[in-house]
Amino acid sequence: MLEFSFSPFTLELKSVFRIARGERSSAPLVFTKISHEGVDGYGEASMPVLYGESHASAEAFLSKVDLSGFTDPFQTESILHYVDSIAPDNKAAKAAIDIALHDLIGKLAGKPVHTLFGLPYKEHHTSMTIGIDTPEKMAEKAISYNGFKYLKIKLGTDRDKEIIAAIRQVTDQPFFIDANQGWTDKHLALDQVQWLSEQNTIFIEQPMPRERKEDLQWLTSRSSIPIIGDEGVQRLDDLKEASGIYNGINIKLMKCTGIREGFKMAVAAKALGMRVMLGCMSETSCAISAASHLGALADWVDLDGNLDALNDPFRGHFVDGGRLVATGLPGIGLSKVDLKIFQEPASLR
Amino acid sequence: MLEFSFSPFTLELKSVFRIARGERSSAPLVFTKISHEGVDGYGEASMPVLYGESHASAEAFLSKVDLSGFTDPFQTESILHYVDSIAPDNKAAKAAIDIALHDLIGKLAGKPVHTLFGLPYKEHHTSMTIGIDTPEKMAEKAISYNGFKYLKIKLGTDRDKEIIAAIRQVTDQPFFIDANQGWTDKHLALDQVQWLSEQNTIFIEQPMPRERKEDLQWLTSRSSIPIIGDEGVQRLDDLKEASGIYNGINIKLMKCTGIREGFKMAVAAKALGMRVMLGCMSETSCAISAASHLGALADWVDLDGNLDALNDPFRGHFVDGGRLVATGLPGIGLSKVDLKIFQEPASLR
Numbered sequence: 046m047l048e049f050s051f052s053p054f055t056l057e058l059k060s061v062f063r064i065a066r067g068e069r070s071s072a073p074l075v076f077t078k079i080s081h082e083g084v085d086g087y088g089e090a091s092m093p094v095l096y097g098e099s100h101a102s103a104e105a106f107l108s109k110v111d112l113s114g115f116t117d118p119f120q121t122e123s124i125l126h127y128v129d130s131i132a133p134d135n136k137a138a139k140a141a142i143d144i145a146l147h148d149l150i151g152k153l154a155g156k157p158v159h160t161l162f163g164l165p166y167k168e169h170h171t172s173m174t175i176g177i178d179t180p181e182k183m184a185e186k187a188i189s190y191n192g193f194k195y196l197k198i199k200l201g202t203d204r205d206k207e208i209i210a211a212i213r214q215v216t217d218q219p220f221f222i223d224a225n226q227g228w229t230d231k232h233l234a235l236d237q238v239q240w241l242s243e244q245n246t247i248f249i250e251q252p253m254p255r256e257r258k259e260d261l262q263w264l265t266s267r268s269s270i271p272i273i274g275d276e277g278v279q280r281l282d283d284l285k286e287a288s289g290i291y292n293g294i295n296i297k298l299m300k301c302t303g304i305r306e307g308f309k310m311a312v313a314a315k316a317l318g319m320r321v322m323l324g325c326m327s328e329t330s331c332a333i334s335a336a337s338h339l340g341a342l343a344d345w346v347d348l349d350g351n352l353d354a355l356n357d358p359f360r361g362h363f364v365d366g367g368r369l370v371a372t373g374l375p376g377i378g379l380s381k382v383d384l385k386i387f388q389e390p391a392s393l394r
Numbered sequence: 395m396l397e398f399s400f401s402p403f404t405l406e407l408k409s410v411f412r413i414a415r416g417e418r419s420s421a422p423l424v425f426t427k428i429s430h431e432g433v434d435g436y437g438e439a440s441m442p443v444l445y446g447e448s449h450a451s452a453e454a455f456l457s458k459v460d461l462s463g464f465t466d467p468f469q470t471e472s473i474l475h476y477v478d479s480i481a482p483d484n485k486a487a488k489a490a491i492d493i494a495l496h497d498l499i500g501k502l503a504g505k506p507v508h509t510l511f512g513l514p515y516k517e518h519h520t521s522m523t524i525g526i527d528t529p530e531k532m533a534e535k536a537i538s539y540n541g542f543k544y545l546k547i548k549l550g551t552d553r554d555k556e557i558i559a560a561i562r563q564v565t566d567q568p569f570f571i572d573a574n575q576g577w578t579d580k581h582l583a584l585d586q587v588q589w590l591s592e593q594n595t596i597f598i599e600q601p602m603p604r605e606r607k608e609d610l611q612w613l614t615s616r617s618s619i620p621i622i623g624d625e626g627v628q629r630l631d632d633l634k635e636a637s638g639i640y641n642g643i644n645i646k647l648m649k650c651t652g653i654r655e656g657f658k659m660a661v662a663a664k665a666l667g668m669r670v671m672l673g674c675m676s677e678t679s680c681a682i683s684a685a686s687h688l689g690a691l692a693d694w695v696d697l698d699g700n701l702d703a704l705n706d707p708f709r710g711h712f713v714d715g716g717r718l719v720a721t722g723l724p725g726i727g728l729s730k731v732d733l734k735i736f737q738e739p740a741s742l743r
Contacts, residue, residue: 121512163470281665313662
């Protein structure tokens with residue numbers, strides 16, 4: 046018998062975070078708990094407005110989830126197939142269940158989640174993300190992030206070259222560039238890509254709107270550095286088409302419904318000769334720790350969503366010297382859980 | 395610390411087995427054993443002559459395998475990556491290690507192998523295979539196999555239509571057809587495919603030589619029933635190209651180096667919209683049981699290789715009413731192991 050509960054939460058960020066298509070100073074989350082034989086597994090959903098989920102949609106979805114019919118939490122495919130079939134979309138809410146389930150079975154088996162998938166733990170250097178701001182402020186951020194090997198720079202503005210020039214004045218750290226669909230002319234996009242490739246840029250994420258598939262294909266075929274699909278590649282079913290458009294994919298648990306589907310996407314992407322990166326939303330150490338277990342299948346990792354949080358109720362895998370280090374604990378590796386998150390007054394739910 | 399040993403064996407068959415490109419009355423096998431903390435995992439290699447492996451090649455390869463540097467058998471990716479890197483090819487020998495390793499970790503975790511992969515066990519109807527013979531003798535075999543839902547018919551002769559006509563006189567059981575690369579003219583192949591599709595045929599395996607990629611593509615695009623790649627699709631790296639040639643793939647542990655890579659192939663094939671079948675060589679209940687754990691990812695199962703064996707030293711997953719039934723035991727599910735197989739005099743090795 047599996048017991049399931051959930052609780053909404055608002056993650057407060059240290060500063061306003063801007064990208065080409067929006068900004069936020071907090072993020073709506075829902076925490077989940079799945080219990081079996083006295084052991085608790087924890088999970089998390091983070092719902093960026095742009096992806097269409099919210100506290101209301103996640104709670105409505107999770108209210109429909111009834112795990113009481115399942116007796117064996119190790120039947121992950123069956124359980125997650127049931128969850129996926131309750132309603133379409135709701136990808137972050139589904140991920141919250143996947144994460145809690147894997148935390149639970151890892152704890153029951155006494156193994157970290159990566160071991161459940163047969164994988165070693167790979168201690169990646171995570172990039173640190175700089176949201177859109179004035180070129181001066183972005184350069185200031187870059188200086189403060191000098192302990193990270195890679196900087197992820199949000200672009201897609203009319204001041205992109207100015208921004209890059211300002212940051213390159215203060216650091217030589219390699220860039221991951223994320224335009225968040227911000228470039229709309231393919232020729233200008235190619236100019237940007239070529240210029241950025243001379244600025245020590247490792248790859249470029251989602252340079253153009255995801256629905257502009259032919260333009261993206263055109264751009265990818267001409268780019269000297271990898272073009273990575275993010276908004277344009279959500280779940281496993283998107284991969285076949287994506288392999289003809291992008292050089293690689295950004296796997297985020299909140300887009301792909303969790304660790305298990307993320308694992309499959311990474312396996313299939315590599316079989317197709319695509320590059321794999323792991324990304325995140327504004328998340329706590331719960332979802333960040335969960336994603337990091339797939340590091341052995343990734344070329345690059347951008348798992349910094351918790352580093353900008355003010356009220357993270359979890360402690361788990363952590364950044365040390367710019368590397369994302371595992372606790373080695375069973376499950377997703379949480380070393381601390383503030384249990385108050387499941388004791389909010391009912392009126393808040 | 396992992397202890398590893400292996401022992402050669404010759405599997406005797408009840409009758410001579412013929413396909414379009416060869417025949418056999420026995421099969422060279424090697425059994426493997428990996429031990430950790432007093433628990434033994436068993437595996438098996440079966441080396442059909444056509445695939446280039448032999449007792450000599452398998453023993454030479456396995457003699458190079460040193461698992462003493464590994465302390466945790468659950469680090470399957472790391473261990474199997476090491477094994478794969480020792481030498482190219484040797485796919486059956488590599489599978490023998492993969493199978494023993496998964497049997498071991500399943501036993502250590504107290505879980506059947508399918509559960510280690512998060513999968514339920516799917517109780518498929520296995521097909522029963524009829525090798526090439528006179529049409530009359532093949533029809534006699536068909537009668538004796540009336541307990542099976544599907545018959546797998548080996549074709550690729552100059553009497554194919556006669557064979558099918560003779561068998562269709564005695565049974566309506568649906569066919570899996572396997573031409574084993576036996577048809578060499580694409581127009582004649584298409585005629586065969588169209589005629590067979592009217593004879594209650596579910597799919598056709600490897601109708602033409604694997605190197606005739608353009609002809610196979612031409613044939614697949616015109617066939618009303620799925621064309622499945624067997625000889626033409628061995629490992630995960632073959633999948634991308636195969637997705638442009640075939641409608642599906644036949645995953646055999648002895649081709650793909652074992653359960654773990656077979657799992658990945660099935661996941662990736664499904665992501666590409668391809669059909670998946672599980673197949674086998676002449677094998678004992680050890681390798682057959684191992685393969686059956688991937689059944690939940692398969693559309694069709696042809697796991698009958700042990701049913702024609704005279705001296706199977708294992709008992710495991712078994713056929714009951716035409717279905718391949720699991721023992722439910724931990725690991726690959728062996729219920730009996732004749733330990734004499736590891737006690738042969740050294741001269742036999």
